[in-house]
Amino acid sequence: MLDIQLLRKDLPAVVAGLARRGYALDEAGFRTLEDERKSLQTRTEQLQAKRNALSKEVGARKSRGEDASSVLAEVAGIGDELKANEAALSALQGRLDHFLRTLPNIPRADVADGKSADDNVEVRRWGVPRAFDFPVRDHVDVGEGLSLLDFETAAKVSGARFSILRGHLARLHRAIAQFMLDVHTREHGYTEIYSPYMVSGECADGVSSLAKFKDDLFKIEGRDLYLIPTSEYSVTNFVRDVILEEKSLPLKFACHSPCFRSEAGSHGKDTRGMIRQHQFDKVELVQIVHPERSAEAHEELTANAETILKRLELPYRTMLLCTGDMGFASARTYDLEVWLPGQNAYREISSCSNYEAFQARRMQARFKGGDKGRTEPVHTINGSGLAVGRTLVAILENYQQADGSVVVPDALRPWMGGVERLARA
RNA sequence: GGAGGGUUGGCCGAGUGGUUUAAGGCACCGGUCUUGAAAACCGGCAACAGGGCAACCUGUUCGUGAGUUCGAAUCUCACACCCUCCGCCA
Numbered sequence: 001m002l003d004i005q006l007l008r009k010d011l012p013a014v015v016a017g018l019a020r021r022g023y024a025l026d027e028a029g030f031r032t033l034e035d036e037r038k039s040l041q042t043r044t045e046q047l048q049a050k051r052n053a054l055s056k057e058v059g060a061r062k063s064r065g066e067d068a069s070s071v072l073a074e075v076a077g078i079g080d081e082l083k084a085n086e087a088a089l090s091a092l093q094g095r096l097d098h099f100l101r102t103l104p105n106i107p108r109a110d111v112a113d114g115k116s117a118d119d120n121v122e123v124r125r126w127g128v129p130r131a132f133d134f135p136v137r138d139h140v141d142v143g144e145g146l147s148l149l150d151f152e153t154a155a156k157v158s159g160a161r162f163s164i165l166r167g168h169l170a171r172l173h174r175a176i177a178q179f180m181l182d183v184h185t186r187e188h189g190y191t192e193i194y195s196p197y198m199v200s201g202e203c204a205d206g207v208s209s210l211a212k213f214k215d216d217l218f219k220i221e222g223r224d225l226y227l228i229p230t231s232e233y234s235v236t237n238f239v240r241d242v243i244l245e246e247k248s249l250p251l252k253f254a255c256h257s258p259c260f261r262s263e264a265g266s267h268g269k270d271t272r273g274m275i276r277q278h279q280f281d282k283v284e285l286v287q288i289v290h291p292e293r294s295a296e297a298h299e300e301l302t303a304n305a306e307t308i309l310k311r312l313e314l315p316y317r318t319m320l321l322c323t324g325d326m327g328f329a330s331a332r333t334y335d336l337e338v339w340l341p342g343q344n345a346y347r348e349i350s351s352c353s354n355y356e357a358f359q360a361r362r363m364q365a366r367f368k369g370g371d372k373g374r375t376e377p378v379h380t381i382n383g384s385g386l387a388v389g390r391t392l393v394a395i396l397e398n399y400q401q402a403d404g405s406v407v408v409p410d411a412l413r414p415w416m417g418g419v420e421r422l423a424r425a
Numbered sequence: 426g427g428a429g430g431g432u433u434g435g436c437c438g439a440g441u442g443g444u445u446u447a448a449g450g451c452a453c454c455g456g457u458c459u460u461g462a463a464a465a466c467c468g469g470c471a472a473c474a475g476g477g478c479a480a481c482c483u484g485u486u487c488g489u490g491a492g493u494u495c496g497a498a499u500c501u502c503a504c505a506c507c508c509u510c511c512g513c514c515a
Contacts (some may be wrong), residue, residue: 037475038475039475041474041475042475042476042483043475044484044485045475045476045483045484045485048483048484048485049483049484051495051496052484052496054495054496055443055495056443056444057444057495058495058496059444059495059496060443060444061442063443063444068441068495071495072495073495074495075495075496076495078495079495093474100477116441179485201468212493228459236432242435243435243471243472245435245453316449328490364472364473366472368435368453375471375472395434
């Protein structure tokens with residue numbers, strides 16, 4: 001949510017900022033709502049003040065044993081108008097709030113303008129894609145060839161966009177998650193978190209816009225609960241309605257969880273394999289930081305995620321998303337794209353975003369500042385560190401051998417109980 | 426599923442219709458004292474919204490929502506959540 005003060009003080013700047021990401025703010029609509037709100041609020045508060053003063057007078061007279069009937073008669077006249085004003089004001093503020101919650105975040109100045117992923121900017125590239133001296137297969141052929149990856153049974157059990165891992169491949173999946181968690185908690189200072197896989201609608205609206213994106217989520221029937229599409233949904237909400245001590249910042253959380261996405265808008269996209277599933281695991285990094293440190297923390301968190309790719313020796317590139325390709329809540333986003341030989345392309349494996357105060361305002365997450373002692377919204381940052389399923393895909397494709405086996409990356413061996421290669425039994 | 430208890434500021438906690446302008450304590454901030462610190466003492470200290478250049482003023486908020494009333498933390502109703510006991514259960 002944007003700061004409504006900014007809209008009041010400098011609407012043209014907000015309009016211009018949102019236009020950069022292709023969002024047309026209804027300027028006249030906002031002005032109308034805001035003007036109406038102002039007059040209605042002024043009038044309502046005058047009436048309330050009058051009623052409060054008169055009611056106090058009633059009490060004062062009665063305690064002195066005097067007659068209060070003249071005051072009672074006066075205050076009685078206020079009742080209907082006050083009620084009508086209060087109702088109208090509350091309805092109007094509801095509309096204003098809805099309007100405000102529908103607006104996306106304003107991109108930071110150093111984000112390139114653009115319309116689509118084609119306009120994203122490559123900021124760095126690491127590793128060299130391996131040269132294969134045999135026909136490269138994608139992860140589906142590799143996994144199924146080893147009888148360790150099974151989409152047919154998954155389809156029977158749950159339908160499309162699910163997968164089943166067996167044996168050493170399932171173990172590799174677990175090893176990846178544990179490796180990532182251990183690196184982030186031992187080396188990068190994150191606190192390990194286990195948290196709910198379902199959150200309330202209110203919390204969902206705290207990190208994004210529930211009104212806009214509820215079709216992308218799985219909802220529990222008959223309950224105000226949604227399956228998380230990322231543990232960001234539960235973890236970031238730890239600080240909902242909290243006023244933090246300045247010295248307690250930053251908070252750094254690492255959480256491994258499954259993620260559930262309806263993929264409502266992606267029919268026909270990535271239908272083959274594990275790239276786009278209704279359920280996948282992810283190790284999520286979340287930082288709650290002081291506003292002055294957020295740009296720096298965003299770089300740090302992105303580097304933390306990149307560390308995983310480097311340790312796994314997977315070639316990747318880091319993209320700074322353009323204004324048109326960023327998510328609703330983000331002010332600035334890096335995508336990490338891993339090299340997939342099976343697709344002969346770099347594919348997203350992590351998305352690291354700085355939301356600045358956007359989410360914090362939606363969920364009333366604040367800290368009490370030092371000198372001024374004022375409360376202000378914290379900044380929130382998060383990113384995948386990394387998506388476990390896509391990491392598995394990248395390993396199957398990058399570490400495949402001519403004989404159909406897959407070498408386990410050195411970095412994962414401590415978690416593989418001596419297994420150095422996935423091969424046919 | 427059954428029965429009971431509870432939800433008050435950053436935290437603890439008093440408060441059953443009108444000097445509550447939410448007592449008191451803790452924490453925090455400033456000061457006095459001290460070589461320094463602690464202790465003691467003095468003072469300050471809720472959030473959110475609106476108005477004002479500002480000192481400041483007004484409003485809302487005591488789990489949420491509705492109601493009664495001139496006036497509600499306090500009374501009524503509904504709901505949510507937490508706790509205890511019983512039953513069932515991984």
